[in-house]
Structure formats: C-alpha cells, structure tokens
Amino acid sequence: MIRLFKHYVPYAVLLLGAIDFLLLIGAAEAGWSLRLWQLGGSVDPDVNRLPNLLAFAATLQVAMVGVGVYSVAALQSLRFAIARLLVAVALGILALSLIFFLFPPVSFWRSSLFYAMWLGLFALVVARILLKETLGGERLKRRVLVLGVGARAARIEALAASRGAAFQVVGFVGMNDGASAVKESVNRDDIQSLPDHLLALNASEVVLALEERRNALPLNDLLRIKTTGVSIHDFSSFLERETGRVDLDSLNPSWLIFSDGFSAGRRLSSAAKRGFDILVSSLLLVIFGPVILVTAAIVKLESRGPAFYRQRRVGLYGQLFDVIKLRSMREDAEIGGKAVWAQKDDPRVTRVGRFIRKTRIDELPQAWSVLKGEMSFVGPRPERPQFVADLEARLPYYAERHVVKPGITGWAQINYPYGASIEDAREKLEFDLYYAKNYSPFLDVLILLQTARVVLWPEGAGAR
Known part of the structure; x- marks a missing residue:
C-alpha cells in the first residue's frame, strides 16, 4: 500500500486507477477525432483539447470512485465491475452535462461525447479482463x-x-x-x-x-x-x-499517544472543511427546500404527529445539540421518551418513512445543523446521550470519537452495514477512531464520493 494524505491505498487500486485515467483520456481523444474525421476536418492531436479531455476523464473517474468501481468486490469479480462501470459512466455523463453547461470551454460535441463514452466503457472492461489475474494475484501483494x-x-x-x-x-x-x-x-x-x-x-x-x-x-x-x-x-x-479501522482488542493508550495521528496541524484543513460545509449546506437548503417542504406535507398527511422532529444528540467534545430530521417513524415509536435502538426493517417505520430513509431525504434537514456548525457533512454519526452514556461505560475509548465534529455521513457509514447492537457499535467505533485519528480533506472527499454507493445500494436503514 501507499500512504496518501494519511490514508492507505492498495497498489492494485493505484495501478488500475492510473490505467483507467489514461484509457479515458485516449477514449476522449478518439471520440473527438472520430467526429472530426466524419466532418472532414483535421484529426491531428491538438493541445488545446487537453482541458476537454481532462474534464471527461476526471469526471468519469470520480464517478467510478463514488459507486465502488475500485472496491474489493469489483477487483475480484468482473461481472460486479462491469455493473458498477455502467452506473459510473451513466452518472459521469450526467455530471458532464452540468459541467459543460456551467463551463462551455471544456464541453464536447454531443456526438463526440457519445463516441467517447462507448469507447471508454469498452476500454475499461477490456483492461479489467486483461488485468484480472494481475490485480487479484500475488504479484502486487x-x-x-x-x-x-x-x-x-x-x-x-x-x-x-x-x-x-x-x-x-x-x-x-x-x-x-x-x-x-x-x-x-x-x-x-x-x-x-x-x-x-x-x-x-x-x-x-x-x-x-x-x-x-x-x-x-x-x-x-x-x-x-x-x-x-x-x-x-x-x-x-x-x-x-x-x-481501515483501529483494532480495539489490541489497543493500548501508549499506542494512541505515540502513533501518528490526531495531528494538531489541522487548522487550515478545518477552516477549509468549515467553508465547504457552509457553502454546500446553504446550496442544499436552497435547492432542496421545496423537496423538504413537500415531503413534510406528505409525512404529515400519512400519520399523526409533526413532520419534523428534534432529538438531542452528543456532538463535538461531548456538547449536546438538537438534530432535525423528517419524521420516518410513528409518533409513538418511543413510549415515554425512552431511547430504543433502531432495527433493520423496523416495524415502527411508516411507508413514507421507508422511502425517505432509502433515498436519504429524511437527512436533508440536517443541513441546517451543518450550517450552524453543530455538525459537518463528514464525521462520526452523532448518538443520543442515553446511548453514549451506556456505550462509554461498556466500550473503551468511545469518548475519543467526539474529538471530531459529528457528520451526516462518515467512514463507518460507508464501510459497515446497518447494525443496532453493542457489538455493532463496537465495530463502528473502530472505523470512527480511524477517521478521528487520520482525518484529512482527502479522506473527507473519499467518504463523500463513496456515500453515493451507499445511497444507490443501501445496506441498511439509517439510525433514527
């Protein structure tokens, strides 16, 4: 593995990623040249096309990272990889349409984009067929x-x-x-x-x-x-x-103290993270405000109770704050206000609630908490004080997950399926400690991109 910004990336992923990028550049150039040839123009290489080619390759590769094209399953299974590649290319083309609208100088002709898309997809599949034994073999281990x-x-x-x-x-x-x-x-x-x-x-x-x-x-x-x-x-x-996790079974205080991590030199990164949170949360509230209001009306019509609910959570350094979400459960989900672990296929979830959980629409109002600075987009999921008190008593180092601001999505959410038990909390804590120890903007970007995979292929309901 190679360490990039305090996060380890396997050699096989780096090799395949580099090959994919070059193939996408070549596919973009081939698509452009093919269209020029059809029009009777010169097909000589032109450095002025480089921004267009880079925009095409970078956008599709970002989509590939987001949907899990470089995951272990994709490296091991050609069928799995092809399925994810199809989704990635489709999402990448949609993203390129927006980029071309906002930045016309890097745009493609529609016919060139069509040719480049299919040539790129073909090249990516062929590369995986040819490299299958190498990527999964002992040579790169x-x-x-x-x-x-x-x-x-x-x-x-x-x-x-x-x-x-x-x-x-x-x-x-x-x-x-x-x-x-x-x-x-x-x-x-x-x-x-x-x-x-x-x-x-x-x-x-x-x-x-x-x-x-x-x-x-x-x-x-x-x-x-x-x-x-x-x-x-x-x-x-x-x-x-x-x-990609901190092993609690072998952990001791001296390792946490003397190992690399929990760096104090995060001021610039934290400032950039906060700026990103403010910008994106503001845009989300403006763009998805109508969606939130319409969904709130539907929630209100389906079942008794408020459309939104506030719930006390534990944030940075143990400070308490109220999180706001669209209600996805019945009003009587917790009798007497007693905290209850959410379950997979929880019977307390309403029909509308099941849909908004799968699509993550119920999470959109949390953008307000992000805008206020109580949460970030990326970080450990905030838990309820009742659960935190119990988990701190039963799990070592649980309090250390609160040294970073809680988030809507996080390293544990993209790496561990749904769970609602002490053992699940322990597993998630190991991922949360890894994030708290190795936080960097690079890791945040990686988590945000791979959140798309969790949304497209849900592995379990989110916490209530």
Missing part, C-alpha cells in the same frame, strides 16, 4: 514475515486469507512467546541469521505480533532487520493499515 505465533499471528494469517488482502504472509517465526496458533512456523532458535532468513523469503516487511511485549522485545533482531532496509510494524499499526 506485499510479502510479510510475522514475528510471533500466538493469537495475534493467527489473526494476521486469517486476514491474509481473506478476500482482497493486499499482503501475503511468507513465514511465521516463533519468538518463544507461547504456544503456536498458526499452521506452520519456524522457531527463532533454529534460524542462524534473521536478516538472512528475510532475504531468503524475499520479505518486504516485518510485523511484530508478540503476545507479551514486556521484557520480550527482540531488540537485537529488530535492529538488524531495520538496518537491512526492511520496514517493521507493530501489530496495531499493521491492522489499522490493512483494515
């Missing part, structure tokens, strides 16, 4: 040697065997740290030189997965490995990189 043979090593072994893993384990070395929990391993006492063993296995990195590190760190071995140029990672950092 990092070769990892694990020091340790206990439960932690077994977790790495299972992760390496999972679908879409970006690494392969080339060996386990027992460091006399307990009974072995992996299939095959070599004891450190049977290895004359650990650096030579690394070279023989062609390992590119080492993961320290000891069950007990106190007075057990093999300092001499680690020093020799480091001087050979092979990178060394501790267990928690390795899992964070490979899974």
